[in-house]
Amino acid sequence: MATIEQRLTDMLRPAVEATGFELWGIEYVNAGKFSVLRLYIDHENGIDVDACAEVSRQVSAILDVEDPISNEYSLEVSSPGLERPLFExxxxxxxxxxxxxxxxxxxxxxxxxxxxxxxxxxxxxxxxxxxxxxxxxxxxxxxxxxxxxxxx
Missing domain, CATH: 2.30.30.100 (SH3 type barrels.)
Structure with a gap:
């Protein structure tokens, strides 16, 4: 059975790639009212705040329609950074x-x-x-x- 992260990756990767960015990976931390859905995006020219905002808008629209997470959560979109997480x-x-x-x-x-x-x-x-x-x-x-x- 696929994890929530795998299902979300399959659902959101096309939208992220359509904006010109790579979906590096997804983390979902389920903590009740304080749950977090974190998307890491990457691009050969780096990631800035505008890139994160653009991807956030695209992804939010899909999440609102598909509603894959039943409880409340915060969406975060960021660069993988120096301590780049490894997913695949x-x-x-x-x-x-x-x-x-x-x-x-x-x-x-x-x-x-x-x-x-x-x-x-x-x-x-x-x-x-x-x-x-x-x-x-x-x-x-x-x-x-x-x-x-x-x-x-």
Missing amino acids: SEHYQRFVGEQAFVQTRLALNNQRKWTGEIVGVENDVVVLAVEGKEQRLAVNNIQKAHLIPQFD
């Missing part, structure tokens, strides 16, 4: 060689949190170099992940 296999592949933090849904070797270098992706399995050892993490077991910015 392609995201990990794009950032091979970068440092990342990954939290899994289920523990592997009694551990759910991993920090290391993204080595690659093989058949929807992220290969992360953690303290000199390769750790293989299935994308569908990753609860959340983001890049760790490196400053020289």
